[in-house]
Amino acid sequence: MPRLPRGKKKQRRSLKSRYRFSPNPLLIIALVFLLLIVIPSILVPDRYLFEPPSSIQPNYVEPSLRVLDHRTGQVHNLLLEDYVVGVVGAEMPASFEMEALKAQAVCARTYACKRIEMYALTPNPAHPTADVCSNPNHCQAWKSEVELQRTWGLLQNTRNLRKVTEAVKSTHGQVLTWNGALIDPVYHSTCGGRTENSEDVWALKIPYLRSVSCNCREQAPRYEARTSLSWDEVEKHLQIPIALPVTAELDTSRKSQNLIQPGQKSPTGRLKTIEVTGHSLAASEFRQRLGLNSTWLTWETNSQGITFQTRGFGHGVGLCQYGANQMASEGKKYHEILKYYYQGVEILSGSR
């Protein structure tokens, strides 16, 4: 009988067994790469692969800080996370989306940590006995639990406090950094459609405070506003004498229009300076003295006074709270919101 076929069978079997027990290592590496890297990256959105750290550093010790209540003059010694609950409750409506509240919590915590660091050796000149105060025009707003209860009312208090506390707890210890240092996480209510570059408001270019477009129009109640003031009120608040033409021969409406003139503008359209009877005033100062919503403004005058039309509410730099809430309602996570309004930042957990 011919033996060759049997020999071929043996050869095939030995070849099979060789392939079965000695697979190509490159093939295994390629399969592992496919299973562990390529397929999950297709199935899972980027945001889940690049979540910020969820657990606190093992050596992290929660700092405490001194908080001056500017209404009572009392200084409270608080643990950082308790302070952050009081800031989020005071600075953002509790009805906002959870991811917006979380973004606010990280901002509030970063702000506090930055102040603790800044005033560790030299006390805060405005309030040397405290690291921060509760005045939103100087530091950031803060309310005690009693004040929050008064604000929210008995019926809403339990639910709101639980929601705000959850936002703080779920971001426990997390802070924003740029180039390894804590950032100044400035924020405001409503930008008016586009945030502002820091140098166009405070003359200091900060790399992470860049102008970005913002969709806060949907939700913001103070997106646009009108404010009318008499000339007496303008004079009193600006503390600059405003000479009005009084003789019948002069065209009073045309003359009064010349009393206040727009000066320099930022690329977004906000005013940087305003000319008042020949004096150049920073638009932020002008806005603050007259109690206007923003420096994104135009006006109309007559012999009686002036009517301002403003866009947005606040200085317009950094995170826009109503824009953050809009992003959250569109499904964005808090770290995506933060990285949008603060360009190039990192979120670190319990690093300070």
Ligand SMILES: [Zn+2]
């Ligand atoms: Zn302060």
Ligand SMILES: [Zn+2]
């Ligand atoms: Zn906005």
